[in-house]
Amino acid sequence: MRLVILSIFFVALPFFGLAQDDENPVVWETKVNQLSDTEYELIVEGKIFDGWYVFSQYTAEGGSLPSEFTFKEVGTDYELVGTAEESKTVTEYSEIFEVEETFFRKEAIFTQKIKLINPDVSQIKVNLFYQVCKDVCIPADIDFVFSLNGEAVATNDVLSVDDRSKALSAVLKLDLKNKELLTQGQEEIGASTSxxxxxxxxxxxxxxxxxxxxxxxxxxxxxxxxxxxxxxxxxxxxxxxxxxxxxxxxxxxxxxxxxxxxxxxxxxxxxxxxxxxxxxxxxxxxxxxxxxxxxxxxxxxxxxxxxxxxxxxxxxxxxxxxxxxxxxxxxxxxxxxxxxxxxxxxxxxxxxxxxxxxxxxxxxxxxxxxxxxxxxxxxxxxxxxxxxxxxxxxxxxxxxxxxxxxxxxxxxxxxxxxxxxxxxxKREIFLGIWILIGLLMTLYLFGIIRFPHDGPKQKLGLGRKVTAILSAAFTVYLILGVSKVSNLKLLSGFPPPEFYSVFEQESDCPLGIECFKDFEAGLAHAKEINKPILLDFTGWACVNCRKMEENVWSEPDIFPILKNDYVLISLYVDDRKELPEAEQFNFQYASGRVKRIENIAQKWGTFQDINFNAVSQPFYVLLSPDLEVLNSSIQNSDSDTYRKWLLEGLRNFRE
Structure with missing residues (x-):
């Protein structure tokens, strides 16, 4: 069974794009030691996350995939001196493959000596293919470029962080005051699906x-x-x-x-x-x-x-x-x-x-x-x-x-x-197709339309009649929603939001409330008018975000508070729109991992992660214009809890 699961995962892995720009369980570094005028020592060091392991170049055949180096231009510009040496490895018997497997834990170091044939060579290009495993295995490869003056740059996985990237990264990190308040009482206030x-x-x-x-x-x-x-x-x-x-x-x-x-x-x-x-x-x-x-x-x-x-x-x-x-x-x-x-x-x-x-x-x-x-x-x-x-x-x-x-x-x-x-x-097109599907299902249940594997036409049973009536009622409910007779609250989150309409809307923000989709712009406005901030981490495809907006924000005792007393900053963590070239940068985590920030989703997703240690949506935070946390963070909740949470934040801001 484990082999079946591994096979499914390997097939799906390239489709999900896991190895493209997300965290890999190994952080690689490179070094170059000059041994003589023509001889150099190339060193690749990998820091392996706890619980993970990388396989040796010399692990037994018939088992997991070994690490493999491919040296470019070898034999033309330089030659290899011996084989690549490795740091300490572990050898254990694999019951799955029934062979002795050799692998690294915590650290993997490879050392390869080379001798130049062409004295004008200044760079050595090397590709490393490896397999890193925990409960399942991830195949990955990385290109390194060794410059023979001792510097090393990787061309795909390992990204450099220049001064511009450092400056943009610094802007992404907030200097929050009262940050400990974020998690106080969170279990009581925040609601999550059981x-x-x-x-x-x-x-x-x-x-x-x-x-x-x-x-x-x-x-x-x-x-x-x-x-x-x-x-x-x-x-x-x-x-x-x-x-x-x-x-x-x-x-x-x-x-x-x-x-x-x-x-x-x-x-x-x-x-x-x-x-x-x-x-x-x-x-x-x-x-x-x-x-x-x-x-x-x-x-x-x-x-x-x-x-x-x-x-x-x-x-x-x-x-x-x-x-x-x-x-x-x-x-x-x-x-x-x-x-x-x-x-x-x-x-x-x-x-x-x-x-x-x-x-x-x-x-x-x-x-x-x-x-x-x-x-x-x-x-x-x-x-x-x-x-x-x-x-x-x-x-x-x-x-x-x-x-x-x-x-x-x-x-x-x-x-x-x-x-x-x-x-x-748009919303009306979505609902129109649902109405058509509901109508066809109703006609089928009443025996008016048929499908290839239907048997001889028979008298409709009670269960089929009841289901047909329910289908018809649901279709009518959808029609009333499109015509604005009903608000379709039962479907909150499934259709596109109300402001995403074929008809021109006054605002592209929830419920027509004025909102900002950039944190810096919203913060500047909050400082200008001296109002607290409701920081809303949301997503276009977030069902629970729509439920909160349409079922909770719309309540008559909550909507005026949002509209009049707070500056709403809605940050969409699933917006794949590419950032302007000048705003793209490489962000370095405290662990040393470097992530490329190229679109809006990556920017605000990373912003939420590093400042609030959260990645789920909806996720709400109350801040003062001076970045003081005003209340604990909150996610899904009922309207009464949410109203009290907003009012407590206002009270703390005024005090």
């Missing part, structure tokens, strides 16, 4: 998956297999319970690679969630999922995977055999569970809090829901008689899920449009 709620959503997704034709018919077959093929009833029950446990374990394990993203860079998951091209790719994938639910084609993983797992379960037997049976279920049911899991991934990334932990809670809940019937029916086999028979109702469930997938796909397209500043997919 992990139990995320677990419940995952559980609900698992229950829906149970009703699909890929999973539902498997329940009686699998339970009967365990109860009839065991010599003792207790043994059959134990095997079924173990089978259920392995189902939960598999979906739990599938969430683990996302924890790596968080450990590599605190902003990587936000980067992934707001990447324009990734959102477009997800849009295409979800449309693809939807049409598979409509019956135009079957979406399956390679049948060879299921065959191999099934063969393995028969061959090894025992607990390991049951584990492979659970893996087989996960593979063969993918055509139904895959799209639902995709929706779960979206839901957890849209929720506030730690995305990786949210996803683990949701995936575990999904696995528990799938596993529960296998365990319950093994304990109470008589219940199998009460199960409804498989039939056309499962096809209806799939088609309804297809419509829901289409609606969800539009969220990704909207994210790409908002983050990319395209100005195409």
């Amino acid at each position: 992990l139990w709620v995320i677990f419940a959503l995952g559980f609900l997704g698992g229950l829906i998956a149970l009703l699909t034709p890929c999973v539902f018919p498997m329940i009686p077959l699998t339970v009967s297999f365990f109860t009839k093929h065991s010599h003792k009833k207790s043994k059959g029950i134990a095997n079924a319970l173990l089978y259920g446990f392995f189902i939960v374990l598999i979906y739990f394990l599938l969430s683990l690679p996302f924890h790596l993203f968080d450990s590599v860079d605190s902003q990587i998951l936000n980067t992934i969630a707001t990447n324009v091209w990734l959102n477009l790719a997800f849009f295409a994938i979800f449309v693809f999922f939807a049409f598979s639910f409509f019956g135009y084609y079957e979406l399956t993983l390679p049948s060879s995977w299921a065959n191999k797992m099934d063969a393995a379960s028969s061959k090894v037997g025992g607990a390991l055999g049951i584990f492979f049976m659970a893996v087989t279920l996960a593979i063969v049911s993918f055509s139904c569970t895959g799209p639902i899991l995709g929706g779960l991934l979206v839901g957890t990334t849209l929720a506030e809090g730690d995305v990786a932990i949210n996803l683990t809670a949701g995936m575990t809940g999904f696995g528990v829901a799938l596993a529960l019937p296998f365990a319950l029916f093994a304990l109470f086999p008589a219940w199998l008689n009460s199960l409804p028979k498989s039939g056309g109702w499962m096809t209806t469930v799939k088609v309804v899920l297809g419509f829901l997938e289409l609606g969800l796909a539009l969220k990704f397209l909207s994210n790409a449009d908002l983050v990319g500043n395209w100005g195409i997919f």
